[in-house]
Amino acid sequence: MSTPSVTTPSRWRALTHHHLFWPVAVLVVLLLVNVPFTPDFFSIKMTDGHLYGSLVSIVLFGSPLILVAVGMTLVIATGGIDLSVGAVVAITGALACSYISDQADQSALSGVLLAMGLGLLAAVVCGLWNGFLVARMGIQPIIATLIIMVAGRGVAQLITDGQIITINSEPYKLIGGGYWLTLPFSIFVVAAVVAVTVVLTRRTALGLLVESVGGNAEASRLVGIRSMRIKIMVYMFCALCAGIAGLMISSNTSAADGNNAGLWIELDAILAVVIGGTSLLGGRFSIGGTVVGALVIQTLTTTIYTIGVPTQTNLVFKAAVVIVVCLLQSPKFRAKVFGAKFGAGSGTKGSAKPATAPADTAPATEAAPKMEVS
Amino acid sequence: MAEPRPVLEMTGIVKEFPGVRALSDVDFRLFPGEIHALMGENGAGKSTLIKVLTGVYSLDGGTITLDGRSVRFGSPLQAQHAGISTVYQEVNLCPNLSVAENIFIGREPTRMGRIQWKRMRKEAAELVDRLGLDIDVTAPLSSYPLAVQQLVAIVRSVGTGDSDGEGSGTKVLVLDEPTSSLDRDEVQELFRLMRRLKDEGVAILFVSHFLDQIYEICDRMTVLRNGTLVGEHMVGDLDQVGLIQLMIGKALDQLEELHDHQLHSDVGETLVKAEGLGRTGGIAPFDLEIKKGEVLGLAGLLGSGRTELARLLFGADQPDSGKATIGGKQVSLSAPNDAIGAGVAFCSENRKTEGLVPDLTVRENIILALQAARGWTRPIPVSQRDELVAKYIKALDIRPANPEARVGQLSGGNQQKVLLARWLITQPKLLILDEPTRGIDVGAKAEIQKLVVSLSEDGMSVLYIAAELEEVLRLSHTIGVLRDRRLVAQITNGPEITTSRIMETIASGEHQ
């Protein structure tokens, strides 16, 4: 049956079918939009041995979101969702900061390390709780994680006594606000977490098993996959990522704000995952896509400021862009607007690798242009 | 038959998927009041032709004429409104809705915008009755086995035309392998219904890999091979041998081979022993022994508990009484893991919901069971993995032979082979095969049966379930007969055992 088409593979087609094509294209367009408003948008300057520039700041400010979104990707791939990440960000920051603020010497490295350990431990416990509710008790992920989403901020408030705790600790400042080798230190943290995640999922069989559980839970059970363990692990990992993001945010401001730290970050993270091409239905996931997705969101936020969108219409503008991105990823939409050339379903020839085309994970793979009965 | 104008005419149909030309320049026509078989090997393009017709896929070339008017459907719903009712190969219903809701989904009887539940249930019950089915239309669909779900899908499609509202009524009925998991009796019911619709002037497109069924019910057939048309014939003009030759493009003689094969006799010591194993609502407690290298076939009617028995042995459902030992060790069977650990493998009859992960590739699906057993920390080394996958793709002739292809895009029969490969690769001690040849073409079916024989010769025990009694009889050393969710007899196969003898046992419920 597979009469392979013999036409020369069109590079362009292969490119447009790559699962990162549309997210990256949107990112590039968003970046370019800034140029008329900020002519030196792409320039990077060296001051005091630190690199500065819009691109650097986008990555710097986007770091917590990337972290949270990477963890969220795995949860979503199992067919779940984690709404509690914002609260976990707050708890971790609150715990670490309040511990440091209690120290006589806030800059003592041992104290700072202990504080971070404590914060991350709390995060992982939150993840364990989520995982337990979802995998063991069989509660809908959206409900299970709603518990910490709501209660977690209260806990964070309790830890900080309802105050904003400010600290003055040099070592702690490093994670979210410091520099190393001319670059913001957070960039290295993010790179490390992303690398570890990729290795953990793709060099072991974890990624495959996660995708299997998310792609068909019953089949996975019958094949002997211990999905309970895998789900618990994934929720713990997601919370750990949120915890690191929590440290970063509180470190950047040298303060813990139980109310506002990481507020709504879960929504941005879910968006980033979706823009990156991972389906909310679970199954196939792409860490690379998520990183690009998070950068798209951060760039969007930056763009809103640079082009001076009035604050009242801020969210509407953001929503509009998100809608466009999501539409662009739908083969059905592309086929309708740009003709069959870009549509996946009616794709004709070429060496396109349909394996992970983002919208291919949607249930209606057989997307086709609608035609009327003539 | 005087040839009136065809009700449906497809000419020069082309459909391409990235890297695959599924249909090239195919012509197909369908006359009113005929039953027309669409034949071809697994992956020949039968389902694709159907999906192109009903608007599931868009057309890359060619024209479709319905009743003399050129049409092109944007969605299956449009096709349905134009009078083409379809039962797709993979049952596509909502398991958590009731049978009645499934039958009427999308066209519920309404009054002033509100659904008339009572009327819907009544009409559903009538429709189900018409097919001679005894099922409760208010129960959720998932409470019925796959075969019943398939029948509900059929009821849904034939019921489409005569409920009010939509108008046109069914002109064309498309059935893509509707009989793949049905027993004889249901097949006969279905055929009765098909004949009646045929007499009413409905044109029926029928796909099946059971050649006997084709010869029993069809008037005309169109044969596809590798996405091209090889011919259209009246059924009477072409015998089975000729048909097979057209389908695979060469003569096939190994098909006969299996009929006179000898069951090997070196059956070893007991491998599996179940004592009083049972589950309320599933199957009554039963005693069963499977020896090393033995093929145990299960016979029984639809809903007699064959699948339930298999699921208990695998731990897919938890037994609530009795115990089981495998290889001398007691196994708790509280989850599939327990059974898998003891060397049991289970190929579900329901490859779509209980078998494959459609988004993953052929390779990933094949290694899944083996990988799950190794745990996530020990991935199968790449070279070993690729070698294994290549070996089984070749052994089972999975097409396209591309380990990177997404399983969801394979033809039904090839998906079934992927599922088989997944478990064969684990080299189990007991292989449970629930309808392993479902949707598999004649050639491949013989291959799989031969495989079962050779596996058992090498010492693997096999629990074999198939709707076709001949198939069970041909392969099994022992035949377990089930009736009303009870294992009523275990018959040692021998020259004097015939299918009618087993039918009698099934009917009487006891071994004479």
Ligand SMILES: Nc1ncnc2c1ncn2[C@@H]1O[C@H](COP(=O)(O)OP(=O)(O)OP(=O)(O)O)[C@@H](O)[C@H]1O
């Ligand atoms: N959505 C899809 N994407 C890519 N390839 C596809 C898709 N659907 C079908 N194919 C390919 O088209 C070919 C024809 O498949 P089709 O399902 O029509 O076969 P079939 O004749 O129905 O086989 P079977 O008897 O196994 O059901 C196969 O090679 C299959 O892999």
Ligand SMILES: [Mg+2]
């Ligand atoms: Mg098919």
